Every structure is written in C-alpha cells, then in structure tokens.
Amino acid sequence: MAxxxxLVQYQGSKRNLAPEIIRYFPDKINRIIEPFAGTCAVTILSAYEKKGDKFIVNDINQPLIELMRECVNNPERLYQSYKKIWEGQFLNGEDNNTYFYKMREQFNAGDHEPAKMLFLLARVVKGAIRYNSQGMMNQSCDKRRFGTKPDVIFExxxxxxxxLKGKIEFYSLDYKEIFEIAKSGDLVYLDPPYQGTSNRKNPRDNRYIQGVDFDEFVDxxxxxxxxxxxxxxxYDGKTGDKSIGKLLPDELGLTHLYINAGPSAQATLNGKNEITYESLYVSKGLVRKSDRYQQLCFKFA
Known part of the structure; x- marks a missing residue:
C-alpha cells in the first residue's frame, strides 16, 4: 500500500495519530472541517480513505494556510520555487546555516512566499516553528540536515x-468564525493549541502564532x-501518572477517550520510560459500544 x-515534518501534526482519529468519523459526512488545520494531516488521510469529498481547512497562521493552498492548487509551481530556494543553500560558497537565517529574515520582513515557508519548515529543528512576542519566526535551523529534498516534495x-484539488476551501480566520460556517451533517475535527501554551495574560506563545483561551473554547x-x-x-492528555491540562467539562456530553501517542520524548531525556496518551473527545453519537468498552478497560486497567 502506498x-x-x-508535505513536510511539522511538530504537532496528527499524521501518526490520524488513522486512530478517523475511526470515529461517521460513514456519511457533508463536509470535513479542520479549524486548526496545520499541514492538514487529518484532511489528507480522510481524502485518501474516501471519508469525504468536501473539505474546509483553516489556520490562523496565514502563511501556513497559503502554503497548503499552493500545494493543492499549484503543486508543480510550489516544487519549482522550493527547488530554487533549496538549491540556493549550496551556491556561492555560502554557509548553508547562514543561508537559512537569511531566508528567515526575508520571511519575517514580509516575504511569505509559500515555498519559503516550506523551506523554513523543512530546515527548523524538529519541524517546530517558534515565534517571538512580536510574532516573528525565531526557531533555529537543524545543522545536521539540509531539509527535505525537492524530488520528495514534488512527489x-x-x-x-x-x-484534494477542487474539493477543498481554504481560510485563515479565527476558529469561532469557522464554527459559524459548520452545519448539521458536517464533521468538525479540532486540534487546538494545548493548554499551557496560551492564556489571556499571554495570548501569544512561541509555539503558535496565536493561542486559544480555554473558557472561550469551551463556550x-x-x-x-x-x-x-x-x-x-x-486536547492535552497524560504522561505516566501526570495529567496535562483541565478536562473538557462533562456538560458538553462528549465521550473522553485516550490515544497512545508513544513514548514521551521529555521523559526519555530524563531517563524514564513513560507513554504519552492524548485525549480525544468525541461527540457521543460517533462512538460505538465497543469503543466505550475499550475506554472503560483503559480507565480501570
């Protein structure tokens, strides 16, 4: 199987967990909507598995959503532009790390060309974009590699x-505006910035261009x-015996499940062998009896 x-490594992407997530998608869906789409891992898998044929993706990070728009609508142009930028790091005897910082400086000055965003994503440490308090990208480059090769990007x-071409709409709006678009018959998949990454006093976190307030999100x-x-x-979860963040309230009527996200990188660095479980909250009509049984088994194991 292919x-x-x-498109690119992206910290926070649900690419590895997407097969477990889409298990809970209903058989009949009007539109699949991702208000916090990132690099659209769940949408891409949903299209591949023929879970739907109409999609809406949104991300408040406009350069990121423009990158995905270009990928879907003009993949060859994206490839050619990326190839030129990627090859530029080996020309004129310039240190390739210095070249990265020059590209980052141009991006922060307002040059949000999709291929430039892609190159920066391909070269930052752990695929993890970071922003300073002024909203400028400030993550370092990974000195051990040169970024995804153009031929891989092209494929x-x-x-x-x-x-996805001809089946998808792109937006860069506040997630609440996307909620206004959603109707009965749609399926909305939400992967917001996790708790501890933003609050009212500090609405911007270095991991996200904009955070999400917990109470506003619940409302x-x-x-x-x-x-x-x-x-x-x-939304959040647990590592070992440590819970991360507040649970969404029972009054929402959601079924709370856990997905095994693998060994905790931080715990491994500290010499511990702990598994991270990510919380998955599912509208109750989407959960089968067998899934509820698995939930109970996990809870009381």
Missing part, C-alpha cells in the same frame, strides 16, 4: 493535490453542540 502523502505535493464548543454539529477534539 504511503499517505505529507508528495502532486499526490496531495490529486486527493464555542457548547454553541457548536447546540447547532447539532458532530465534532472530535484532540
């Missing part, structure tokens, strides 16, 4: 375009429920 295409971009989910829209939320 590998599921993905994946073409395949993503084949899956917005209530409104989505009142509209009769089914949704699934990836």
């Amino acid at each position: 590998k599921i295409p993905h 994946n971009a073409i395949r993503i375009s084949e899956l 917005s989910l209530y409104k989505l429920s009142c509209k009769g829209v089914n949704y699934i939320v990836s």
